[in-house]
Amino acid sequence: MDYYKKQKTFKNPIIPGFYPDPSICRVGDDYYLVNSSFEYFPAIPVWHSKDLVNWKQIGNAIDREEQMLNLDVGVSGGVQACTIRYNNGTFYIISTCIRKEWPRLDYNFIITAKDPAGPWSEVHYIQDAPGIDSSLFFDDDGKAYFHANRERQNGNGGGDTEIWVQEINLDTFELVGQKYSLWNGCGGNFPEGPHIYKRNSYYYLMIAEGGTCHWHTVTMARSTNLFGPYESIPRNPILTHKHLHRTYPIQNVGHADLVETQNGEWYMVCLGSRPKGGYYDGGNLIHSFGGYYRNMGRETFLVPMVWEDEFGPIVSPLTGKVEEEYPLPNLTSYPIPFESGCSHFESDQLELCFNTIRNQKMDFYSLKERKGYLRLKMQPTNITQDDNVSFLGRRQTSWTFSAATKIEVNLNEYEQVGLTTYLNYKAHTRLFIEKNLGTTYITLIRRFKGKDVLVAKEEVANTKCIYLKVDGDEQDYRFYYSVEPSKWCNIGGIVDGRNLACDISGGHTGAYIGIFATSNGKPSCNYADFDYFEYVNL
Numbered sequence: 169m170d171y172y173k174k175q176k177t178f179k180n181p182i183i184p185g186f187y188p189d190p191s192i193c194r195v196g197d198d199y200y201l202v203n204s205s206f207e208y209f210p211a212i213p214v215w216h217s218k219d220l221v222n223w224k225q226i227g228n229a230i231d232r233e234e235q236m237l238n239l240d241v242g243v244s245g246g247v248q249a250c251t252i253r254y255n256n257g258t259f260y261i262i263s264t265c266i267r268k269e270w271p272r273l274d275y276n277f278i279i280t281a282k283d284p285a286g287p288w289s290e291v292h293y294i295q296d297a298p299g300i301d302s303s304l305f306f307d308d309d310g311k312a313y314f315h316a317n318r319e320r321q322n323g324n325g326g327g328d329t330e331i332w333v334q335e336i337n338l339d340t341f342e343l344v345g346q347k348y349s350l351w352n353g354c355g356g357n358f359p360e361g362p363h364i365y366k367r368n369s370y371y372y373l374m375i376a377e378g379g380t381c382h383w384h385t386v387t388m389a390r391s392t393n394l395f396g397p398y399e400s401i402p403r404n405p406i407l408t409h410k411h412l413h414r415t416y417p418i419q420n421v422g423h424a425d426l427v428e429t430q431n432g433e434w435y436m437v438c439l440g441s442r443p444k445g446g447y448y449d450g451g452n453l454i455h456s457f458g459g460y461y462r463n464m465g466r467e468t469f470l471v472p473m474v475w476e477d478e479f480g481p482i483v484s485p486l487t488g489k490v491e492e493e494y495p496l497p498n499l500t501s502y503p504i505p506f507e508s509g510c511s512h513f514e515s516d517q518l519e520l521c522f523n524t525i526r527n528q529k530m531d532f533y534s535l536k537e538r539k540g541y542l543r544l545k546m547q548p549t550n551i552t553q554d555d556n557v558s559f560l561g562r563r564q565t566s567w568t569f570s571a572a573t574k575i576e577v578n579l580n581e582y583e584q585v586g587l588t589t590y591l592n593y594k595a596h597t598r599l600f601i602e603k604n605l606g607t608t609y610i611t612l613i614r615r616f617k618g619k620d621v622l623v624a625k626e627e628v629a630n631t632k633c634i635y636l637k638v639d640g641d642e643q644d645y646r647f648y649y650s651v652e653p654s655k656w657c658n659i660g661g662i663v664d665g666r667n668l669a670c671d672i673s674g675g676h677t678g679a680y681i682g683i684f685a686t687s688n689g690k691p692s693c694n695y696a697d698f699d700y701f702e703y704v705n706l
Contacts, residue, residue, distance in 0.1 A: 178470070180418070180469045180492050180493070181440065181469045182223060183203070184467050184565040186678025188466035189203060190424075191437075194429070197218060198216060198217075198218065201214075202252045206247065206675075207245055208677075211229065212261060213225050213228055214285065216285075220497045227520065230247060230291075241268060241526055242268045243554070243675045244674075244675035245266040245267060248301075250262070251425070252284075258281070262303060264299075264300045276297040276300075276302040278292045279291055292341040294342075295342070297316065300316060301362065303316065304336075305363075312335070313333050314334055315331060315332065315334075317330065317331055318332050329360065330353075330359060331350045331352070331362045333364070348395040350398055354405065357377070359375050361375055361424075363425055363426070365426060370391070373391075374406075375388075376422045380422065384421060384439075385405040385410060390480070401479060403479045404480075406481055408421065408422070412489065418489075418491075419440065423466075424437060425438075434474060435472055435497065438469050439469070440466065441465065443461050443669075444461060444463070444642045445463075445665070460671055461671055462678070463591075463643070464563070466678070471484050472484065510700055510701070512700050513535055513542040514540055518535065527556040533558070541699055543696070544695060546583055546686060546687040546693075547686060547692075548687050552593055552594075552615065558686060559682050559683070560682055561680035563679070564679040566640075567640065570637065570704050570706060571587070572638075572701075573699075573702070575635075575683075576698075577685075578694070580603065580692065582604065583688065584611075584684075584685070585685045585696040586601060587636040589638060591669075592677070594616075595616055595674075597612070597615065598684070600636075600684075603630075607627055609625055609628065610634075612647055635656075637656060646658060647663060665679075
């Protein structure tokens with residue numbers, strides 16, 4: 169690392185927060201990157217950069233109700249493991265939508281665009297395309313090839329998967345010709361996330377193995393023929409942190425993609441996590457330092473690499489592991505102008521960072537009914553249910569942050585409006601205003617493994633205006649309320665944030681900070697108006 173400190177450097181992750189499964193492509197001097205979004209909508213965030221370090225979200229590839237009905241997906245279902253590619257003037261994103269009726273064979277799909285900022289096309293489902301983590305490869309002769317994983321044809325079943333390939337007609341989005349089995353990896357479970365590259369007459373197949381937790385691994389094979397046979401390169405695995413202690417600050421690296429700069433440098437983007445708050449062994453908190461609680465889920469990292477063709481690529485050449493800091497790429501720097509983290513809801517469109525939970529109809533809120541406010545309408549469902557709910561949130565992107573909102577509401581009995589730190593419907597903490605039997609309360613509830621625990625409940629004056637705030641400091645979350653600007657009252661003291669870690673609460677996503685409204689099972693035409701929503705990394 170002393171070598172790095174002598175040069176101008178960048179910090180990892182390049183895209184912090186729950187932005188996993190990165191895929192990247194370059195068009196001229198521009199770089200584009202996409203991530204998995206799972207059950208959240210709009211889906212598939214699209215990013216742009218000029219220097220591989222500074223990234224700006226320019227759109228969401230799935231942002232219209234008619235593109236895809238995403239209503240029957242569960243926790244960590246939905247849209248995942250996207251690949252973005254460019255060929256002859258067209259951008260392609262290929263991905264998989266996982267419904268609750270897993271497994272299904274017809275939910276690999278492609279969308280296209282001339283401008284990566286959108287609009288993207290309607291969804292083209294690919295028939296007879298089993299498996300997940302689909303990708304595209306364009307060969308020198310102009311033909312395109314679909315590849316993904318599937319249950320191993322001559323294996324033992326039950327998670328024993330392999331990578332397969334077949335030609336695809338991108339005019340009709342139909343697979344043509346024969347399916348070919350390519351490789352089932354180096355022995356890790358669930359070979360997936362395939363990408364094919366061609367270099368010096370060799371086809372290189374890079375995959376992920378070992379699942380997406382501590383044993384995650386990137387491996388590679390090569391062949392002189394697209395359809396194989398593929399031979400594992402001697403350097404495998406080309407990237408893993410499974411040999412490192414769990415107190416190392418970056419864990420579970422994998423699911424990667426490669427890009428060559430216009431200056432001939434090569435880089436890998438991969439997912440990884442920055443756990444905090446203790447080392448978890450499946451049942452006990454072992455250490456108070458380091459940790460394995462990944463509240464922000466899997467994030468996007470950038471790693472330099474070089475090719476040594478006989479043995480394949482060398483990833484992070486000086487250390488062999490993903491570092492928190494590297495020298496800048498040999499590219500002109502294009503810093504992103506500062507953008508305030510405060511949304512005042514002056515526009516008719518939400519900022520790109522906001523998401524709902526699977527709800528593509530987007531009719532439960534309005535930015536037009538009261539200018540300068542976001543109106544969130546009551547629904548009988550609430551965020552403790554695996555259902556469509558009145559929720560809008562954005563990802564937590566730092567271990568230290570502050571988020572606040574101002575709410576105007578005239579509550580009916582048993583209605584609730586509030587602020588939440590949210591992982592899923594079984595794991596979150598919610599701070600809300602409610603009215604029971606004519607009395608108005610501020611209530612704080614921590615939910616873990618589907619069970620609510622009342623942290624605190626305080627009576628407040630019947631007011632139509634309330635301020636709510638949450639501050640995060642690693643695994644310590646503090647919640648506040650106020651009936652006057654900046655006169656914050658802490659409620660509940662320090663609240664343990666480990667319920668937001670997918671390691672013990674399940675799934676593959678990460679923490680959101682959001683707002684919600686519910687009429688708790690009763691029909692209602694009521695609503696709450698949010699004057700602002702502010703999120704700041706500290």
